Amino acid sequence: MSDYSFDFRRAGLDVLNIEQDAIAQLKTAIDDHFAAACQLILHATGKVVVMGMGKSGHIGKKIAATLASTGTPAFFVHPGEASHGDLGMINQGDVVLAISNSGEAGEILTLLPVIKRLGIPLVCMTGNPNSSMGQLAKVNLNIHVPQEACPLALAPTSSTTATLVMGDALAMALMQARGFTANDFALSHPGGALGRKLLLRISDLMHQDERLPVVEDSATVRDALLEVSEKGLGMTAIVDSHGQLTGVFTDGDLRRLLDMRIDLHTTTIGSVMSKNPVTIEPELLAAEGLKLMEERKINGLLVAKNGQLLGALNMHDLLKAGVM
Template sequence: MPDTFDYCDFGRKVIDIETKALQNLAQYINGSFSEACHLIASCAGKVIVMGMGKSGHIGNKIAATLASTGTPSFFVHPGEASHGDLGMIKKGDVVLAISNSGEASEILTLLPVIKRLGIPLISMTGKPESSMAKLAQTHLQITVEQEACPLNLAPTSSTTATLAMGDALAIALMEARGFTADDFALSHPGGALGRKLLLRIADVMHTGEMLPIVTEQATIKDALLEVSRKGLGMTAIIDREHKLSGVFTDGDLRRLLDNRIDIHNTTIGEVMTRNPATISPQVLAAEGLKLMEDRKISGLLVTENERLVGAFNMHDLLKAGVM
């Protein structure tokens, strides 16, 4: 391979070709696309996605995207379907068959059985005159002018277009169903995404004996001892009716020391920060993180019906995997 080969230049050409393929794809979002969406939306069963080779790899991703956005779906390999896995497909399902040529023999072999079961077929091909396109109840066209491969052989632009068409299906259906962030969270309970969508302030806050609290009449020294004991870098201050009056933080202490205030005789009520930022225990922990970042603070007090119920800091969110 010549030392002068410009990898970056060729890489940009690939991106340019695939970008044009996606721009041209928009013309195929038409009545057939709407019909495919209606077929899937009215499906009582699952969407069964099929594809061979690279189309199969893309089909696997499309099935996963459908499933995670509210459309029950899974991938069935056409070769395995001919040897028993066809039993996974039942009346009430919809089959989405993918093939750029529209002539994948492994899929065409299955179509008579699928038709006999009365299962609607949606085909996704680059050839509207192909066998799969003609046999389908509705056809999604994914034609591209050229592959990004210089030999025009390796599936590149065509697989990119296929994936984008699958995303268009999944997200259109998601929007039509009114699929919410809470719905999304239920199908993503694991990992960082699940924690951000499921964890609420109530799941990470300190309560009971671990909650730092002093009264307005306590001295600054008493408040500092409470901050040290509870380890949150702050303490809440309550009035005689046990309602939240203010907060005192490590940052407040540094400012007091600069002003040479007597910590032994001055009450915390005289120096506390009044009307501190608070949050509800039912709010998502990720929203608490954003509030702290916006306010440039490292901890928050949690209130419910004007009563102090908890407290947490950045370390708690870090430990919970929210950040």
């Protein structure tokens, strides 16, 4: 085994310190140019078309994704591909957001005359406002950093971090200006945990119609137990002859009855049911149902509105739907 010793921790901390300083300096770039870029994008009738080469391209893809998921329609176009037909993706009303630390990316500069001819506004992110791209931009966002974290000053490190942070600042400022809400965010993330929590409603998950466990209060305890067993929710709703909810009978109630030595064939469920059951309305979020069950320490809920039984669900339904 080699006895070569290297202080990896120190090397890592040096990178963090350099990049932290770069981000701290970036605060001076949140200026009138930043506000102008936000206004330009906010009032655009089309999409934000993000471009970048190399590492700037990778960062550009992330910025485009962040914009798109927070209320600002955006997509990434590779500058090299744009020169061979993909430029047709850009339309009137769009805004081009071009990224290059040097501001001299040849593949992007080649496209600018066409973008200008189309009348497409150009926002650039460069580390040199006096660069070719910086001079041609309608608005230039300065992402200059004092130094790269790479000890050879070659690998883009601090500069790409600064670009990403500037992109986040742009996206978050636009999100707030649009009044973009958590519910809006969920609509663009239906497959994620947040989407399930903010989009799924009680009515989407509840058992209803023939899947709903329900008996009238005049039924026997035996009939109620058969309903609990058949529907598999660990409970049954109890209603009167008019269909109004009057109570609930759960597995927990059954354990209580076992000590009472009642006749299951003659005792009515209405005489042993739990009155005033916990209910929830169908239009409420499934996440609210989970919170209610956790607060009341119960495993199931009846869904009702104005005393009318509409459905039922239990903790397993929420677990299966990914709400918890």
